[in-house]
Amino acid sequence: MYSQSIVEWSPDYKIKLADFQSPQTEINNKLTSYSIFSGANMDFSFRMTTGQFMFTKNFNEKVSTTFNKDAAVITAPDTLTAQKLVDFGQYSFDLTELYARKFRKEMHEQKGAFSDVSFFQPIYQKLQQEMNAEAARVLKSTDLGRKTQLLKEEHQRVHSQIAVLSDFCKACKPLKKKKKKS
Numbered sequence: 001m002y003s004q005s006i007v008e009w010s011p012d013y014k015i016k017l018a019d020f021q022s023p024q025t026e027i028n029n030k031l032t033s034y035s036i037f038s039g040a041n042m043d044f045s046f047r048m049t050t051g052q053f054m055f056t057k058n059f060n061e062k063v064s065t066t067f068n069k070d071a072a073v074i075t076a077p078d079t080l081t082a083q084k085l086v087d088f089g090q091y092s093f094d095l096t097e098l099y100a101r102k103f104r105k106e107m108h109e110q111k112g113a114f115s116d117v118s119f120f121q122p123i124y125q126k127l128q129q130e131m132n133a134e135a136a137r138v139l140k141s142t143d144l145g146r147k148t149q150l151l152k153e154e155h156q157r158v159h160s161q162i163a164v165l166s167d168f169c170k171a172c173k174p175l176k177k178k179k180k181k182s
Helices: 051-056 078-111 117-141 148-164
Strands: 006-008 035-037 039-045 063-070 073-076
Touching: 035 078, 039 078, 039 117, 063 078, 073 078, 078 117, 078 148, 117 148
Parallel strands: none
Antiparallel strands: 006 063, 035 073, 039 063
């Protein structure tokens, strides 16, 4: 169970300015710059015996995408800029879920009966790098979400990719591959 400051990703949850609860959050017309730390995070953890691990192929429920309200920060000179940053924060939260689904899919496809417990580490590291590069690209191209139309287009692209990976939501059970009959 998470504390009230941790929100698990859901397609229905929309981040609000009030969710940026870090003491560093500030909207003040004396500020000359703006910034955001989204508070979105992808976590992976599991506890199981060696036998359980050998026969486990679906790790979907072991990967979580969360938003930490207490860590989320926005600084902006006005509420209009702050709202654009909130929109970028939602994009970031959804992008993190997209990469969580990619991680679940890769683990599902690469896990074999004799895989080592650390088989997921290179997958996680590769996807974390890809996600960071994608977030940095969109951050720069949209000016932290201030180019609202471009952010909407990028966000729609993320939503479309999430839909394609619908079998890899946290609660989903991916379809098993059917064995070919000889």
